[in-house]
Amino acid sequence: MTHSPQSDLIGRSHRFGADKTVTNYGGGNTSAKGQGVDPSTGKDVELLWVKGSGGDLGSLTESGLAVLRLDRFRELSTVFRGPEHDDEMIDFFDYVRHGQGGAAPSIDTSMHALVEADHVDHLHPDAGIAIATAADGEALTAEIFGGKVAWVNWRRPGFQLGLDISALQKANPELIGVILGGHGITAWGETSELAEQNSLWIIRTAEDYIASHGKKEPFGPAVSGFQPLPEEERHSKAAALLPHVRSLASTDKPQVGHYIDSPEVLDFLASREHPRLAALGTSCPDHFLRTKVRPLVLDLPATASIEDAIARLKELHVEYRADYQAYYDAYASTDSPAIRGADPAIVLVPGVGMFSWGADKKTARLAGEYFVNAINAMRGAEALSTYQPIPDSEKFRVEYWILEENKLRRMPKPKALATRIALVTGAAGGIGKAIAIRLAAEGACVVIADLDLQKAQAAAAEIGNTDVAIGVRADVTSESDVAAAVDAAVLAFGGVDLVVNNAGLVLARSLLNTSVADWDIQHNVMAKGSFLVSRATARVMIDQALGGDIIYISSKNSIFAGPENLAYSAAKADQAHQVRLLAAELGGDGIRVNGINPDGVVRGSGMFANGWGAKRAAVYGVPEDELGEYYAQRTLLKREVLPENVANAVFVLCSADLSHTTGLHIPVDAGVAAAFLR
Known part of the structure; x- marks a missing residue:
């Protein structure tokens, strides 16, 4: 070499x-x-x-x-x-x-x-x-x-x-x-x-x-009540707190979160000296540029109730913002850059861990990793001496350095969906995967939920690393599965802003050949599943107080009466009316609810590949490999509908350009007159 x-x-x-x-x-x-x-x-x-x-x-x-x-x-x-x-x-x-x-x-x-x-x-x-x-x-x-x-x-x-x-x-x-x-x-x-x-x-x-x-206990002894909660309880409490903390951390501008419950963090928060050391903040410029001069620390024991923790965090957040404004006012000069926001980048919760925040997942994750570095540095300094970071006046000179300001100005403009966290069901393939890909391309963090965990994780890996997308298992007919998937999204990215109810299946039968089991499974997946997912995610959105979007992938069959498809079409009609009902109910929380009515998405569709395509082709009397073209020819535009067309409609619905639209169904069917909305 x-x-x-x-x-x-x-x-x-x-x-x-x-x-x-x-x-x-x-x-x-x-x-x-x-x-x-x-x-x-x-x-x-x-x-x-x-x-x-x-x-x-x-x-x-x-x-x-x-x-x-x-x-x-x-x-x-x-x-x-x-x-x-x-x-x-x-x-x-x-x-x-x-x-x-x-x-x-x-x-x-x-x-x-x-x-x-x-x-x-x-x-x-x-x-x-x-x-x-x-x-x-x-x-x-x-x-x-x-x-x-x-x-x-x-x-x-x-x-x-x-x-x-x-x-x-x-x-x-x-x-x-x-x-x-x-x-x-x-x-x-x-x-x-x-x-x-x-x-x-x-x-x-x-x-x-x-x-x-060095001393064996540089942070002092552990304090009763501040020790780490058991892992399952710890993660459950983190998932319950994160949407509320995200609301606070996003007061000035929306943020994405990261959760760390590493031993370094939990041991630090269990120690006697952590309030003193956290108040001193970080010292290395690379640290405090990402973590701010000091974190917000919940001063309640790990055993405090979630309600008490939320109430206290709100009080501490008011104090934190006032303190940060005072810090800025104390050291700013006439030529200093404007204050960049007074919300914390690091929130520490004893017994639970650390929530870090940033303009995207990577920034949030790095802020947390840098604070872990700071904890390690504090441990070493306290083991030998006393931790003594540079003074706040010098921190300000770096944080609001014109050279740092110029660096920020050189950063590219955020993408349309930056800071938004999306959960897409049935997203390991077909329409759902196309939607996930489009949302990620527009800057969203994406959680791919699917019945098949391996396929969900593989689809997420195709989109990007875990700063961009993760895959989780979710049977949308199971209340506990849905709750676990939503918790996974919250723990991964700090919350949920955008939900796409896409999971579905079809069993094409005539009335006389439709069994109760056929009816139940399709209604369980699409009608009940959409209800469960919407309910679980709406709770998170309300706690965040950031608004949000819930989108239903319904079907032109929710309006159009076609042959031998009773159970599927009835379930889709149920979904279509859920859009109207939830739009009316959730509008006061700034949550928009809209739907998309595709038709005949044959290429790339998991449902068509699983036998439905052959059955529909038989109903219409065409070869299966010509079904997509058959659907195209019965439309006004004579165009085949692809998964990407549906994904485009999802993006438009959740973009800022339609910020005042809710309760709408968008046809993505290349023009089927019988399915026109009335």
Whole structure:
């Protein structure tokens, strides 16, 4: 294999990113220096390759590297006007990039460029942050690492911090790295292997020291009543609380949730010291940019009733918003960006776990993972000393940094269904799967519910990872199954906003050949099943107070009287009237209820593939493989209806463009005059 500075850098970055004890997702950055050619002169030049802004070490590719001329970058020291003008230096980065320069350089680029080593790593390991946030972190650094690692007082990332580290390195050639107060670590080496070795030595040495010298109960003893609830009870309580907490966390703008009940979280919340430590908040900039300066913590024991917990959370939320506004008002200046919302990103419930929130599932999940990192850092700092994060004034300077604001402005516009959580029944194939695919493509998180769990999970995996879609088993005729599926959706994404009652089957019989069993199963699946799903999800939507959509995939048969299809058509008529009844009942809660009446979706339909197609073809006297065309020819538009056509109608119904529409049935039948709505 051919080695280059870039390939060595990417390989090292991937190894770091794969180990959460080394760094978290999106955290830290790495760099390499080496020779390149200036195409305009044909001469060799020294280049810097560094992970670009917003990238992740574990998935870094060459396109994610910023590429800069090292000689020109170092000359920027001649125009640097001092730390009070640090922000203006980022504007100069465009002038020292090599050609188009690859990815956008991050604010940490100066650290990598100014340190005199070919390979530099800046990382956020839990053990490193523990030392960095200890009240006597400087003394601990000297004791733990000897003269190999130096302490650097907290400074917001920028050109001056790069100069500080560079000066330390030049004055102390034996150094292999530094502990950045309140922040993390930086290490270096003349080869990629040596830089990696030095980074890992700092991390493992810190871990070993904490393990051998730290207190056994750094968070203090467990408090009676705050210990974790048994798993089943814990998850049940989480599912009951989450819609209410989502309502609070979405006061300023809708949020998607993530639930973590890991041992680290549960043990922290059971401890005596967790209220004090949670109030101090996180310290590493990568942490509090995602978690906000501190979490909202329920101050009731795990044994508190759900009603009491909800009431107290509402009170605490009012206090939290007032405190956050006061934090903003205390440190904002006339040129600060506007407040971005005063709702918590992290909500901690003793005995139950942590609810984290974000603009999408990935953001919510990462916020939770970052707070777990913060708990680990607190544990290490308390084991050796006292946890002492950077002051709120400095947190504000990072959180409302114009550079962070510009990064947010560069983010793409949210998709039409961003923050919406959809549950689609009968979605492992056919119409349901097409609907799930379309909703996910428009930005929704999707729960695929189906009688066949393996097929549901396979369909979800086709759509994306678990930040996008999950598969759950649900027999919609079973009240307990439906409740479990809805709870799974809530635990996965924080709630439910959009429900599609699609599960169905058909047994085509004449009146005299329709058995009671034929009648019962079709009414159980479609009429009763839709009722059960709508009831369970409406409860969640009402608790969330965010409105919502319930959509029924009915049929043109709910209106059209066709031969030898009594039970199916009657069940579909039941569904059609449920749309009207629920639209009238749920409108006051902002929940819209609408229906879609497809006709003859043959291709891709599970129902037609299971024998119904052959039976309908026999009724109409056409070959089965021509049934779709037969249906098309009896329509006004002479077009065959496909699953994607139904999915398109679902999207339109739940989009903002039809925000004032409820109780409507949309025909998706290519025009069947006998099924026109009257």
